[in-house]
Amino acid sequence: MADLFPDTLPEGSPPSEPRADAPLADRLRPRTLEEVVGQEHLTGPEGAIGRMVAAGRLSSMILWGPPGTGKTSIARLLAAAVGMRFEAVSAVFSGVADLKKAFAAADKAAEAGQRTLLFVDEIHRFNRAQQDGFLPFVERGTVTLVGATTENPSFELNAALLSRAQVLILHRLDAAALEKLLERGEELEGPLPLTAEARSALVASADGDGRFLLNQAETLYAAKIEKPLGPAELGSFLQRRVAVYDKDREGHYNLISALHKSLRGSDPQAALYYLARMLTAGEEPLYVLRRLVRFASEDIGLADPQALVQCLAAKDAYDFLGSPEGELAIVQACLYCATAPKSDAAYRAQKASWRSAKETGSLMPPQNILNAPTKLMKDIGYGKGYAYDHNSEDAFSGANYWPEEMEPQTYYAPAERGFEREVLKRMEWWDKRRRELRGE
Known part of the structure; x- marks a missing residue:
């Protein structure tokens, strides 16, 4: 949803009142950090944001959380809480020219003694080079950067930028927080035309997104429904929020x-x-x-x-x-x-055998198991002494199959679960027969 507040606020000014015909979600934007719902772990007295506001000084930060959890509202209220000038850009609609303009304005404000909080919405959408462009201005204090993202900063933001900013995680709004938003809406618009069960279904349908919930409530108000809807009627009237799921994120x-x-x-x-x-x-x-x-x-x-x-x-x-x-x-x-019974023995065996193969390089197998398709190869000993196992008792010769320069290894260790219990018995029998045939 487009933000109806101006992009630049003077130092210490609270966000201006939205128009009377603004969407319900905008009319219910919190006016103070105390009014922000569901993020008390950050905004409360013991939270990272609460402590910074109490100290009167902000550090650069990245607000990471799902849509509709209050990232933009918190950024605006932070500026007002510590007496900073607020300027906002969106990575979706802004380019390098917009950033240069914002930094120039921040420099000019600094000369007049004003500090600037630069809010960058969807900061993960800036490419790596654009993200690097923030660094000198953050380092010299021209701006205090507050970025907002729905994506994991570890994957989407430069390490250099992350090292200069705290990552603060906003929670998906729980049922209690969403219910509080509905109550605030009802203070403005009156009771929602819903039964108690339908009200619970409406809260669940928002999937933790406060903005979506208030937009749904506004749709109900606009419909001028006379008789309260039950869950089935509500389901027919409104759409559920599509779960947040990006296949590559x-x-x-x-x-x-x-x-x-x-x-x-x-x-x-x-x-x-x-x-x-x-x-x-x-x-x-x-x-x-x-x-x-x-x-x-x-x-x-x-x-x-x-x-x-x-x-x-x-x-x-x-x-x-x-x-x-x-x-x-x-x-x-x-x-x-x-x-099914579980065993990672094959997985471990693969890792161990791959590692051993890399470490031992090009060791030749013992000559008795080398192929000898030519007379020359037979003359130099290839295949000499090979014991054909099917000609041995129990179809088991007990021959050595390891390179002469290498001790026999154990890569595969079956678990005593499921069918591997039977495999383990077989391997133990073969080991026993091998020792007997070698006279051990």
């Missing part, structure tokens, strides 16, 4: 991490929840299937060899059926993986 990685760890922790209910979160938000089903296939090898392995088969079968079923029918096969694979 943090929400994507957070949910796939949650899915993977729920599977690893053998919690099929939580795994289904995160699977549903991803697929209903529009995640590509084949991406989820790729992660399940990887999980089957990384976290189950030979503890249940059928896990990999199930995941690949789910991929084939989805390819064959498409959506939505094929998504049930993904659910089946997810449940199989969550309830």
